[in-house]
Amino acid sequence: QADAAMYHAKASGRNNTQFYRPEFTALSTERLELERDLRLALAAQQFTLHYQPVVAAADGTLEGMEALLRWQHPQRGLVSPLDFIPLAEELGCIEAIGAWVLDEACRQLAAWRRAGVGPRRIGVNVSVHQLRSAALHGHVQQCLQRHGLPADGLVLEITESAAMAQPEQSIRCLQALRALGVNLSIDDFGTGYSSLAYLKLLPIQSLKLDRSFVRDLERDDNDAAICAATLALARTLGLRSVAEGVETEGQRRFLEAQGCTLLQGYLFGRPEPAAHWTAQWGAAPNPT
Numbered sequence: 001q002a003d004a005a006m007y008h009a010k011a012s013g014r015n016n017t018q019f020y021r022p023e024f025t026a027l028s029t030e031r032l033e034l035e036r037d038l039r040l041a042l043a044a045q046q047f048t049l050h051y052q053p054v055v056a057a058a059d060g061t062l063e064g065m066e067a068l069l070r071w072q073h074p075q076r077g078l079v080s081p082l083d084f085i086p087l088a089e090e091l092g093c094i095e096a097i098g099a100w101v102l103d104e105a106c107r108q109l110a111a112w113r114r115a116g117v118g119p120r121r122i123g124v125n126v127s128v129h130q131l132r133s134a135a136l137h138g139h140v141q142q143c144l145q146r147h148g149l150p151a152d153g154l155v156l157e158i159t160e161s162a163a164m165a166q167p168e169q170s171i172r173c174l175q176a177l178r179a180l181g182v183n184l185s186i187d188d189f190g191t192g193y194s195s196l197a198y199l200k201l202l203p204i205q206s207l208k209l210d211r212s213f214v215r216d217l218e219r220d221d222n223d224a225a226i227c228a229a230t231l232a233l234a235r236t237l238g239l240r241s242v243a244e245g246v247e248t249e250g251q252r253r254f255l256e257a258q259g260c261t262l263l264q265g266y267l268f269g270r271p272e273p274a275a276h277w278t279a280q281w282g283a284a285p286n287p288t
């Protein structure tokens with residue numbers, strides 16, 4: 001039992017002590033299985049990217065696509081990133097997975113550009129562990145070079161909570177990335193604890209208003225006020241604004257009237273495999 005407790009504590013990937021309890025066994029077995037599978041998933045090529053359009057609020061033209069990670073698990077089916085990214089962060093494999101995402105998203109944007117279709121930019125979500133890693137800067141540079149992309153074609157999305165966790169360090173990491181010429185965006189804005197003093201120091205180009213405020217803005221005056229205020233803040237700071245989770249025409253109209261620059265949500269398109277978009281744009285499918 002002592003061994004089991006040790007193993008469990010180690011497997012949790014943290015330095016804190018955890019005590020083995022029989023009633024946790026079922027949960028632990030499930031978790032250990034998921035851990036084992038996740039460690040193998042990259043080599044087994046079980047990851048894939050879906051892409052969701054980002055459009056200009058003014059006229060609906062396609063501005064970018066956001067790459068969203070999917071895990072095709074052999075037994076469980078498609079696993080949501082919300083269910084495995086926190087685990088990958090704990091296990092220390094998010095950096096390898098994130099490196100694959102970055103390379104694959106760049107490869108896809110380059111393929112679309114060669115075919116003369118698709119967006120100008122691709123958005124990639126970056127975990128706080130990647131942001132803090134010394135390898136990210138070089139890897140971004142290599143991916144752009146390998147696929148012949150201009151740095152301006154890449155948008156790195158960092159969540160507000162990640163950026164603000166250690167703001168001084170984030171500012172340094174983001175400055176180095178910005179020096180490469182890539183675009184930086186703060187994701188899920190409004191859900192973290194932003195210090196406005198730090199926000200103005202971040203070398204970012206856009207704010208992504210979190211979906212939770214957009215969802216009820218037609219019914220909830222407070223949410224509508226938060227959306228309007230955030231969009232005004234972005235404008236004042238000279239940043240572009242992106243609203244996530246736009247599902248209705250009413251939301252679209254409100255956000256456009258409030259000066260939102262870019263929109264993303266099921267109203268314009270769901271996250272879909274690259275081939276879906278390639279076919280929709282009428283280009284020859286790219287070899288994969």
Ligand code: C2E
Pocket residue numbers: 052067068069080081082085098101125126127157187188211244245246247264265266267271
């Ligand atoms: P996010 O970056 O804020 O992505 C937006 C999420 O909202 C996506 O969920 C997307 O499918 C969903 N969404 C977009 N439009 C709508 C809409 O109109 N209605 C509703 N109900 N949902 C909408 P998804 O794909 O499940 O991703 C969840 C989160 O997982 C992402 O949130 C992001 O934080 C993280 N994630 C995804 N891919 C990666 C990745 O490659 N690396 C890292 N580190 N995180 C990732």
Ligand code: MG
Pocket residue numbers: 066125157187
């Ligand atoms: Mg995002």
Ligand code: MG
Pocket residue numbers: 187188208210244
């Ligand atoms: Mg987001």
Ligand code: MG
Pocket residue numbers: 187188210211244
């Ligand atoms: Mg969000």
